[in-house]
Amino acid sequence: xxxxxxxxxxxxxxxxxAGWLFGALIFACSPLPAEEVPVTTLAHGCIACHGxxxxxxxxxxxxxxxxxxxxxxxxxxxxxxxGAAESTSMHRLTGGYSDDELAALAQYFSEQAQ
Ligand code: HEC
Numbered sequence: 168x169x170x171x172x173x174x175x176x177x178x179x180x181x182x183x184x185a186g187w188l189f190g191a192l193i194f195a196c197s198p199l200p201a202e203e204v205p206v207t208t209l210a211h212g213c214i215a216c217h218g219x220x221x222x223x224x225x226x227x228x229x230x231x232x233x234x235x236x237x238x239x240x241x242x243x244x245x246x247x248x249x250g251a252a253e254s255t256s257m258h259r260l261t262g263g264y265s266d267d268e269l270a271a272l273a274q275y276f277s278e279q280a281q
Contacts, residue, residue, distance in 0.1 A: 206271040209264070213272065216256070221281045227255065233281030239273035 213231065218224050221232040231239060245252035247261035247269070261269065 204268070206268075206275045209268055209272055210275050212260075213276070217276075220279065231276035232279035234277055236273045236277035239276055240270055243269045243273060 216224070216228050217231045218228075219232070221230045223230055242252065243257075243261050243264075244266075246254050246257035247264075249258070252258070264272070
């Protein structure tokens with residue numbers, strides 16, 4: 168095979184490999200569909216501020232454990248709908264969760280020991 172032809176084949180192979188690599192990267196970086204994120208994983212982000220139990224953290228952060236699931240869900244939905252509930256942090260946080268995820272979080276915390 169003449170050198171020029173070899174170079175063309177090599178270049179085509181590089182382009183093809185780069186395409187595969189790019190595709191693999193896009194796939195690897197795409198987020199999991201919401202329904203595949205376990206509620207315990209979602210709750211880790213809440214526990215950082217609210218704690219894992221019903222012990223008050225002091226200041227402005229109320230505990231969530233053992234509270235009524237419906238009340239928690241109402242509060243979360245109010246934070247998410249602009250201006251419906253006064254908030255320093257929660258209106259920013261709740262925007263990132265779907266209805267199902269908020270319901271799952273409310274249920275999860277209601278089942279935690281008081
Ligand atoms: C950065 C700290 C922080 C994180 C993280 C956080 N919260 Fe909050 N949360 C607060 C604060 C502060 C309040 C009081 C309202 C306000 O100022 O936003 C609050 C209030 C609440 C309330 C209302 C409780 C009541 O009795 O009024 C609920 C329900 C709640 N958070 C649920 C959650 C859930 C569920 C998560 C996880 C998705 C979460 N929070 C993550 C800080 C946080």
